[in-house]
Amino acid sequence: xxxxxxxxxxxxxxxxxxxxxxxxxxxxxxxxxxxxxxxxxxxxxxxxxxxxxxxxxxxxxxxxxxxxxxxxxxxxxxxxxxxxxxxxxxxxxxxxxxxxxxxxxxxxxxxxxxxxxxxxxxxxxxxxxxxxxxxxxxxxxxxxxxxxxxxxxxxxxxxxxxxxxxxxxxx
Amino acid sequence: xxxxxxxxxxxxxxxxxxxxxxxxxxxxxxxxxxxxxxxxxxxxxxxxxxxxxxxxxxxxxxxxxxxxxxxxxxxxxxxxxxxxxxxxxxxxxxxxxxxxxxxxxxxxxxxxxxxxxxxxxxxxxxxxxxxxxxxxxxxxxxxxxxxxxxxxxxxxxxxxxxxxxxxxxxxxxxxxxxxxxxxxxxxxxxxxxxxxxxxxxxxxxxxxxxxxxxxxxxxxxxxxxxxxxxxxxxxxxxxxxxxxxxxxxxxxxxxxxxxxxxxxxxxxxxxxxxxxxxxxxxxxxxxxxxxxxxxxxxxxxxxxxxxxxxxxxxxxxxxxxxxxxxxxxxxxxxxxxxxxxxxxxxxxxxxxxxxxxxxxxxxxxxxxxxxxxxxxxxxxxxxxxxxxxxxxxxxxxxxxxxxxxxxxxxxxxxxxxxxxxxxxxxxxxxxxxxxxxxxxxxxxxxxxxxxxxxxxxxxxxxxxxxxxxxxxxxxxxxxxxxxxxxxxxxxxxxxxxxxxxxxxxxxxxxxxxxxxxxxxxxxxxxxxxxxxxxxxxxxxxxxxxxxxxxxxxxxxxxxxxxxxxxxxxxxxxxxxxxxxxxxxxxxxxxxxx
Numbered sequence: 001x002x003x004x005x006x007x008x009x010x011x012x013x014x015x016x017x018x019x020x021x022x023x024x025x026x027x028x029x030x031x032x033x034x035x036x037x038x039x040x041x042x043x044x045x046x047x048x049x050x051x052x053x054x055x056x057x058x059x060x061x062x063x064x065x066x067x068x069x070x071x072x073x074x075x076x077x078x079x080x081x082x083x084x085x086x087x088x089x090x091x092x093x094x095x096x097x098x099x100x101x102x103x104x105x106x107x108x109x110x111x112x113x114x115x116x117x118x119x120x121x122x123x124x125x126x127x128x129x130x131x132x133x134x135x136x137x138x139x140x141x142x143x144x145x146x147x148x149x150x151x152x153x154x155x156x157x158x159x160x161x162x163x164x165x166x167x168x169x170x171x
Numbered sequence: 172x173x174x175x176x177x178x179x180x181x182x183x184x185x186x187x188x189x190x191x192x193x194x195x196x197x198x199x200x201x202x203x204x205x206x207x208x209x210x211x212x213x214x215x216x217x218x219x220x221x222x223x224x225x226x227x228x229x230x231x232x233x234x235x236x237x238x239x240x241x242x243x244x245x246x247x248x249x250x251x252x253x254x255x256x257x258x259x260x261x262x263x264x265x266x267x268x269x270x271x272x273x274x275x276x277x278x279x280x281x282x283x284x285x286x287x288x289x290x291x292x293x294x295x296x297x298x299x300x301x302x303x304x305x306x307x308x309x310x311x312x313x314x315x316x317x318x319x320x321x322x323x324x325x326x327x328x329x330x331x332x333x334x335x336x337x338x339x340x341x342x343x344x345x346x347x348x349x350x351x352x353x354x355x356x357x358x359x360x361x362x363x364x365x366x367x368x369x370x371x372x373x374x375x376x377x378x379x380x381x382x383x384x385x386x387x388x389x390x391x392x393x394x395x396x397x398x399x400x401x402x403x404x405x406x407x408x409x410x411x412x413x414x415x416x417x418x419x420x421x422x423x424x425x426x427x428x429x430x431x432x433x434x435x436x437x438x439x440x441x442x443x444x445x446x447x448x449x450x451x452x453x454x455x456x457x458x459x460x461x462x463x464x465x466x467x468x469x470x471x472x473x474x475x476x477x478x479x480x481x482x483x484x485x486x487x488x489x490x491x492x493x494x495x496x497x498x499x500x501x502x503x504x505x506x507x508x509x510x511x512x513x514x515x516x517x518x519x520x521x522x523x524x525x526x527x528x529x530x531x532x533x534x535x536x537x538x539x540x541x542x543x544x545x546x547x548x549x550x551x552x553x554x555x556x557x558x559x560x561x562x563x564x565x566x567x568x569x570x571x572x573x574x575x576x577x578x579x580x581x582x583x584x585x586x587x588x589x590x591x592x593x594x595x596x597x598x599x600x601x602x603x604x605x606x607x608x609x610x611x612x613x614x615x616x617x618x619x620x621x622x623x624x625x626x627x628x629x630x631x632x633x634x635x636x637x638x639x640x641x642x643x644x645x646x647x648x649x650x651x652x653x654x655x656x657x658x659x660x661x662x663x664x665x666x667x668x669x670x671x672x673x674x675x676x677x678x679x680x681x682x683x684x685x686x687x688x689x690x691x692x693x694x695x696x697x698x699x700x701x702x703x704x705x706x707x708x709x710x711x712x713x714x715x716x717x718x719x720x721x722x723x724x725x726x727x728x729x730x731x732x733x734x735x736x737x738x739x740x741x742x743x744x745x746x747x748x749x750x751x752x753x754x755x756x757x758x759x760x761x762x763x764x
Contacts, residue, residue, distance in 0.1 A: 017298065024297070033214035034207015036430070038379050039463035046379055074207035087205040091197055098685025099204030100379040100430030106205065134379050134431045135685045 008076035025063035045131030048104035074103035095144030097135035224300035228282040231316035231540035242306035248299035255279035272505035283503035286468030320500040323537035349531035357492040361483035380430025383460035386450035403722025426712035432684035434546035471545015475500035480564035506543035510648035516553035523561035530595035646726035664718030680720020682712030
């Protein structure tokens with residue numbers, strides 16, 4: 001069957017079997033291998049990507065179900081060569097070792113910060129409770145998310161004051 | 172000042188006092204991983220690549236009566252269906268394990284554990300390969316299974332390894348260490364003897380990335396390239412040479428980015444061999460990635476020891492001797508991969524950190540109808556088992572003597588002036604300040620406060636437990652007379668090339684499953700030769716482009732191919748016993764002081 005969707009802002013159309021999982025569609029058809037395949041039973045969370053902005057486990061979503069929708073993967077986080085604060089946070093706070101769970105963690109954490117810019121530790125832990133990390137442990141992952149929250153707040157403040165200045169100078 | 176404050180201070184200290192490699196730095200690996208640009212095994216896509224899937228046995232013990240692959244072969248997208256009988260014709264049905272046993276690549280005669288590899292399919296895509304598995308018709312004659320290690324040696328237990336000539340029971344090996352008579356003599360005169368039965372169940376390492384491989388055999392040059400989830404690419408290459416009869420220089424094993432190992436990716440699994448055979452048969456690259464269930468049921472586990480521990484002591488808490496009897500479950504094939512010349516790995520360190528008069532261990536290992544043994548975790552190779560045994564019986568003794576478990580341990584520690592200390596099982600402990608280390612740990616944990624809190628809670632009828640353990644582990648298996656895998660020795664190598672512009676490339680014999688070698692080794696080399704770590708690239712995990720070595724497991728990588736850190740040299744004037752002379756320096760003797 002023919003499936004069309006938007007992936008990281010780009011329209012794609014492919015001829016696939018109706019049973020093809022979204023994770024395999026992203027990896028094998030589009031070569032977006034940042035979304036990983038860890039358990040195919042929606043236990044591990046390495047395959048998390050966004051479907052219309054909501055994190056989903058792509059190993060339990062059919063590619064056909066994503067037809068007509070917007071998909072965002074870890075490859076879509078970086079904009080114009082600038083890392084998202086969540087990516088920077090994982091680098092700064094040692095939020096990863098082998099990197100296999102990282103894309104899923106990033107997508108879940110980014111979605112959390114979008115709806116709650118200043119989450120508590122408990123909220124972060126609950127948000128990532130559907131993901132497993134076997135190397136690093138969750139302490140530094142939580143710290144990485146907190147780093148991102150703090151820095152995007154700072155960035156936003158800087159941006160607002162810059163905007164205010166612009167407005168001021170225009171007046 | 173807290174430990175964190177001390178670290179912060181060090182960051183601003185003179186270079187000589189900074190942490191190794193010009194101070195802390197961000198990991199070189201992370202920029203690709205946070206972008207989803209790591210290259211794991213399943214990310215390898217080659218033109219014309221086919222996909223392999225494995226049919227696994229649904230029962231633990233069964234005679235193979237017949238396999239009918241006709242329907243699977245007729246599937247329009249199937250390129251090959253291979254059974255054990257077909258492999259046997261080429262002499263490929265069995266492969267050596269890392270413990271001098273053999274393991275079936277595909278079942279020829281009998282299924283010996285649930286999930287064992289029975290046949291494989293190579294097809295155009297991964298879904299079709301799975302579909303075709305369901306078209307294979309296998310008839311089994313189910314046999315009674317041995318799954319309880321205590322029943323494996325019963326006279327009426329079914330014999331699992333009848334592939335081994337003359338085998339009439341499930342005995343795998345016997346091993347002993349220490350002095351039985353001397354230990355008995357000490358037990359005879361001890362005031363107190365405590366005995367504890369300890370079952371240490373099987374654990375599975377379960378890395379986030381399952382095991383897999385992409386095999387690409389070039390029939391013209393005769394060269395095989397194998398991307399695989401291997402913690403020991405060089406050692407694996409040697410085994411493939413032995414199994415497949417390919418010349419070793421015509422095999423290139425690449426361990427790309429690996430999604431965690433924890434020992435799970437040390438053994439060679441039948442799937443890797445199947446991928447190689449699949450590529451040779453089809454003249455195409457062949458990918459095999461197991462799913463999570465396959466990983467859990469068929470790959471290496473650790474532990475599975477049933478131990479009886481005995482400890483003899485004086486009534487005032489002086490430990491005199493430790494004795495243990497172990498029944499070890501090795502599964503259907505002995506696939507343990509300990510880098511030591513003893514079949515029970517480093518289990519001989521069960522005397523712990525204590526100065527005692529005598530020790531003895533007797534071990535019996537058996538085969539059962541379970542997945543073959545492997546290793547798990549850095550401190551494995553039977554060290555964890557040994558440490559659990561000794562710390563548990565020391566706790567039992569503390570309970571018996573109504574002594575504080577910390578006080579009992581401190582009373583029996585090997586003292587700093589006793590080093591180098593040879594244990595009663597022959598292991599040399601080179602250095603240590605155990606009591607001081609314990610005090611630091613107690614201080615960090617706030618031990619006295621915890622005890623007070625416990626007392627208050629107990630007075631109120633609340634329960635609160637405090638666990639204490641202290642261990643000395645033997646890790647970092649290097650080139651020593653007691654250490655070895657399959658006669659390969661435990662030597663590692665490292666090559667350093669410095670370019671005219673002052674940039675450098677380090678080629679390492681060990682690779683990473685997440686440990687961050689690209690950062691660590693750049694820092695080590697930076698420390699030694701003064702080039703900033705940013706200007707040093709680390710190449711690893713590719714047998715064609717790195718020197719031979721035994722791989723990454725058991726906390727060996729940073730110490731085996733690298734020189735000891737400056738603080739060690741300053742303190743001891745020599746290298747640690749397992750650390751070899753570094754390859755890029757010839758001025759070793761002048762380093763001391």
